[in-house]
Amino acid sequence: MTHSATEALTDDIHQAGFYPELVLDTVEEALAGLTPTSHLVQVETHFDQNEVHRHITVLVLAESALLVAHLDDQNLDESGQQVLAHVSVETLHVSRISTLTVSYTYPQPQHYRSGSEVSEVSLLIAWTGSQRLDVQPADCPDPTCDADHGYAGLAPREDMLLRVSAPADGPVATAQARTFARALRAAHMAAMAGAGA
Numbered sequence: 001m002t003h004s005a006t007e008a009l010t011d012d013i014h015q016a017g018f019y020p021e022l023v024l025d026t027v028e029e030a031l032a033g034l035t036p037t038s039h040l041v042q043v044e045t046h047f048d049q050n051e052v053h054r055h056i057t058v059l060v061l062a063e064s065a066l067l068v069a070h071l072d073d074q075n076l077d078e079s080g081q082q083v084l085a086h087v088s089v090e091t092l093h094v095s096r097i098s099t100l101t102v103s104y105t106y107p108q109p110q111h112y113r114s115g116s117e118v119s120e121v122s123l124l125i126a127w128t129g130s131q132r133l134d135v136q137p138a139d140c141p142d143p144t145c146d147a148d149h150g151y152a153g154l155a156p157r158e159d160m161l162l163r164v165s166a167p168a169d170g171p172v173a174t175a176q177a178r179t180f181a182r183a184l185r186a187a188h189m190a191a192m193a194g195a196g197a
Helices: 003-016 020-031 171-196
Strands: 038-048 051-062 065-076 083-093 097-105 120-127 134-137 151-154 159-165
Touching (some): 003 038, 003 051, 020 051, 020 065, 020 083, 038 159, 051 171, 097 171, 159 171
Antiparallel strands (some): 051 065, 065 083, 120 159, 134 151
């Protein structure tokens, strides 16, 4: 796409209003000169007892690359006085996507007509990228045991699940999620066809 795709990405990040300059700089640096062709910006808010936490996820499709950027501000510095923002960015070739599942929810399906709007879009993306290993000392059921039982660990798969719903995020956000899902699916299918040739 043209410069308008970059402008649309910039506008959506600014409209999200969650540390927009930090998010823009992070995304621009990660794109490394590639031009975005499609994107999805989602801000989520959740409540933890008496605290409110927000985080933003930005997915950008640029040529055959998928950029996944995530920023949250749940951490405080060592003194507990200043908020810290944690930013992670992963860039992968769309051919590395092992699973791409797009789910749609339609209200009142008995009234469905071609082109009807969806009320919810869920996007599950799985790839073999970064993997986290959680290791802890192995437990023993005997409370009097003082032997070393080694370690037990988990290596959970790093999937990404985004859900955008019209009631929570608005119909424009739902339409944008659907547009991004279609673009990502087309790029993924093209990469799979190219790999099979």
